[in-house]
Amino acid sequence: MDLLDRVLEVYNVKNGAVAKQLYLRFIDLTLEKNKLLNLTAIVDRDEFVIKHIADSLSLLKFIQDHNQNTFSAIDIGSGFGVPGLILKIAVPSMSIVLNDSNRKKCNFIIEAKDYLGLSGVEVVCARAEQLGKNTHYRERFDFAFARAVDRLNILCEYALPLLKEGGVFLAQKGYECDSEVDEAKGAVELLGGTIENIERFFLPESEYKRSVIVIRKLRQTPMNFPRNTKQILKKPL
Numbered sequence: 001m002d003l004l005d006r007v008l009e010v011y012n013v014k015n016g017a018v019a020k021q022l023y024l025r026f027i028d029l030t031l032e033k034n035k036l037l038n039l040t041a042i043v044d045r046d047e048f049v050i051k052h053i054a055d056s057l058s059l060l061k062f063i064q065d066h067n068q069n070t071f072s073a074i075d076i077g078s079g080f081g082v083p084g085l086i087l088k089i090a091v092p093s094m095s096i097v098l099n100d101s102n103r104k105k106c107n108f109i110i111e112a113k114d115y116l117g118l119s120g121v122e123v124v125c126a127r128a129e130q131l132g133k134n135t136h137y138r139e140r141f142d143f144a145f146a147r148a149v150d151r152l153n154i155l156c157e158y159a160l161p162l163l164k165e166g167g168v169f170l171a172q173k174g175y176e177c178d179s180e181v182d183e184a185k186g187a188v189e190l191l192g193g194t195i196e197n198i199e200r201f202f203l204p205e206s207e208y209k210r211s212v213i214v215i216r217k218l219r220q221t222p223m224n225f226p227r228n229t230k231q232i233l234k235k236p237l
């Protein structure tokens with residue numbers, strides 16, 4: 001049993017054999033295109049399995065509790081498809097929007113999802129705060145994900161307008177995230193959410209520590225949010 005098998009077993013990925021083949025193809029494609037596109041600093045395959053695949057799959061436990069078979073999610077600042085594309089392989093019934101403001105990265109995700117034959121994946125090249133003002137995307141999603149995109153208070157202004165009431169924002173952070181959480185408390189409240197949990201754990205087969213901050217949307221986000229990019233970045237909530 002190799003490292004990827006063991007990771008898929010740890011996370012109890014249901015369609016393990018199919019998922020494994022898709023992950024291997026995703027690793028191949030990413031490392032191949034990486035030479036030109038600079039998608040990731042991680043080029044060792046085992047490190048890729050832990051730091052990208054296992055790290056993404058660590059969100060599974062939060063979405064598998066969801067009481068509907070089909071649900072919708074958005075991955076904000078998905079980059080080359082992390083965590084969204086990796087989660088989609090493990091949860092084929094989820095419909096997902098992979099969002100990034102960078103055209104080059106969006107083109108890669110489109111190529112990857114076509115190469116892997118995944119359906120129910122929409123790639124949207126725009127800033128997340130623009131989507132939050134667009135009635136087609138606002139208050140539409142059951143889940144929002146974001147890894148390595150921005151500080152939590154800024155991320156909340158991107159993510160919360162996109163969630164339905166009752167929806168959940170899963171922010172992936174390093175182990176030490178207390179000051180970021182403290183800094184974001186006012187933003188979470190203002191945008192209609194509550195911090196439900198901070199889950200801390202080790203990634204499997206490694207000593208890498210991570211946190212997931214679980215933020216639930218309780219009320220509609222006031223219509224004056226998200227503000228424009230300049231205001232969000234210059235004067236974070």
Ligand SMILES: C[S@@+](CC[C@H](N)C(=O)[O-])C[C@H]1O[C@@H](n2cnc3c(N)ncnc32)[C@H](O)[C@@H]1O
Nearest residue numbers: 077078079082100101102126127128147148149
């Ligand atoms: C450091 S990368 C992380 C990519 C991926 N989530 C990962 O963990 O590998 C941050 C990504 O967020 C995107 N980004 C930053 N701000 C954004 C925004 N407001 N809306 C959409 N994408 C954004 C950038 O273009 C970049 O691809």
